[in-house]
Amino acid sequence: MTESVKFLLDESRIPKHWYNLMADLPAPPPPVLHPGTLKPVGPDDLAPLFPMSLIAQEVSTEREIEIPEPVREVYRQWRTTPLYRARRLERALQTPARIYYKYEGVSPAGSHKPNTAVAQAFYNREAGVKRLTTETGAGQWGSSLAFAGAVFGIEVQVFMVRVSYDQKPYRRALMETYGARCVASPSMETSFGRSVLASSPESNGSLGIAISEAVEIAASRDDTKYALGSVLNHVLLHQTVIGLEAMAQLEAADDYPDVIVGCTGGGSNFAGIVFPFLGSQLRGGRKLRIVAVEPAACPSLTRGRYAYDFGDTGHMTPLAKMHTLGSTFMPPGFHAGGLRYHGMAPLVSHIRQLGLIEARAYQQTQCFEAGVFFARHEGIVPAPEANHAVKGAIDEAVRCREEGVSRAILFNLCGHGHFDMQAYLDYFGGRLADQEYDESELAMALAGLPSVAEPV
Ligand SMILES: Cc1ncc(COP(=O)(O)O)c(C=O)c1O
Structure with missing residues (x-):
């Protein structure tokens, strides 16, 4: 067979x-x-930030959590993905590997993010919430929550x-098309944003700063809650539709x-x-290798360090134990x-x-090189984030060629790059530089980690 092959499940599945x-899990995560x-x-x-239904999911230890029918009904528009x-990529790489990718770019917003945006908007609507605030980096999450807000009648x-707001005006246009209001962060709309702008008027912004701004508004208004597009247990939970479908498709x-392989x-x-x-492996099923790929500029x-830290730069969130570069790291x-x-x-x-x-x-240039190679063989232009997973999967496939072994490699093509074409133009024009983070800034950010004695 010479074609790339698609496995789809009936939407009833x-x-x-x-x-x-x-x-x-063999041991629970630290509280x-x-x-x-x-x-x-x-x-x-x-x-103050989340409806009780989502808080219950955040701490749940039940293996299966039912997807409400109204959420499945919205999923049905693009799921199963x-x-x-x-096959064409395999041939181009001359690899004996079997490469599979799950494509989440078919959602209305173009990535995996609506999987949780729709669920979060639904539970907030059920709790009578009228407004949601959130942060967005590339704009994928913001447009996903804007879409979900439009579906469930919630203002977003x-x-x-800031740096993405300037780089990706069409993502902002998409959010506004769905009816959301999009503000560049740091902004003058919150006291934390104003304090950042006072000390760094030219700030690029960061997810940590944008989270503080969104949390500040939600915490100060009774009709408003906050939605996060990643990190929290309930967000990760909602995304498991991807792996569950992939399991059935591979079967x-x-x-x-x-x-x-996945980007993180x-x-x-x-x-x-x-x-x-991984759950199946932990229950005695087949073992597999799992590779997380991240940018060298934000590693x-x-x-x-694996330590307790704030989830935001303004220190309004609880402390979670996680791998962190320090909440002030820019x-x-x-x-x-x-x-x-x-x-x-x-x-x-x-x-x-564990x-x-x-x-x-x-x-990033290695990742764009991989993304362009992928696009030229598979036809799909990946989001810059997804290029990290593409690069990781290609490296695994090359390793198979070098070792002369055929392994099955699965990666998540978590979004398309149709709103990121400026990044591709910059890459083709030689304007995309590899960026190193500032070691002294990292040391300073890590030195500022809160000191927390481990709870026993
Ligand atoms: C396409 C895409 N992939 C990946 C990410 C990273 O988020 P996460 O690690 O939660 O998937 C984002 C976040 O905005 C994204 O838009």
Whole structure:
């Protein structure tokens, strides 16, 4: 067979449950702490920001959590997403590897993010919430929540990281098309934004700053809650539809992955494709290698410290134990805006700490080179974030060629790059430089980590 091959499931086979890795972990992750008392947070601490249904999911240890029918109904518009066997890429690489990719770019917003945006908007609507605030890096998450808000009749305000706001005007246009209000962060709309602008008027912004702004508004208004596009347990949970579908599709293809590769910003698309397979391994099923790929300019999993830290720069969130570069770390303004986050999901950090996954970091030009090679063989233009997973998968396939072994490689093509073509133009024009973070700034940010005695 010479064609790339698509495996689709009937839409009636959209999963009925999300999969919760907490049920199968050999050891529970460290608790999330209240920054004032340093005691584990309880539901009441989180209630100003999230509806109780999502807080319950955040702490649940049940293996399966039912997907509400109204959420499945919205999923039905683009799920199940295709799983492709990348035959043309395999031939071009002259690899004996079997390369599969799950394509999440078919959602209305163009990435995996609507999987949780739709769920979060639904639960907030059920709780009577009228407005949601959020942050966005590349704009994928902001446009996903804007779409979900439009579906469930919730007003959405998005704080978009300044550098992406300038680089990606069409993402902002998409959010506004869905009816959301998009503000460049740091902004004059919050006291934290004003304080950042006072000390750095030219600030590029960061996800950590945008989170503080969105949280500040939600915490101060009764009709408003906050939605996060990654990192939290319930967000990772919602993304497991990706891996659950991929499992069934690979079964239809009569195959099973030896290696799974995903890119990691806050960890949600990675968790989405990985957790169902990892859960099966932890329950005694087949073992596999799992590789997280991150940008060398913001390397939380490979260079960060596993420590308690704030999720935001303004220190309004609880403290979570995670791989972190320090909440004040300012990553350089590279193009994969969705990967410019100082921390990593506590659950992803925990499984890294348990030795269940590997992590590696790549420079952005290597990733664009891989993304262009992929596009020229498979036809799909990946989002700059997804290029990290493409690069990781290609390296695994080359390794198979060098070792003369055929392994099944599965990766998550978590979004398309149709709004990121300026980044591709910059790459073709030789204007895309590899960016190093500032070592002294990293040392300073790590020195500023809160000192927390481990709870026993
Ligand atoms: C296409 C895409 N991939 C990946 C990410 C990184 O987030 P996560 O690690 O939560 O999947 C983002 C975040 O905005 C994104 O837009």
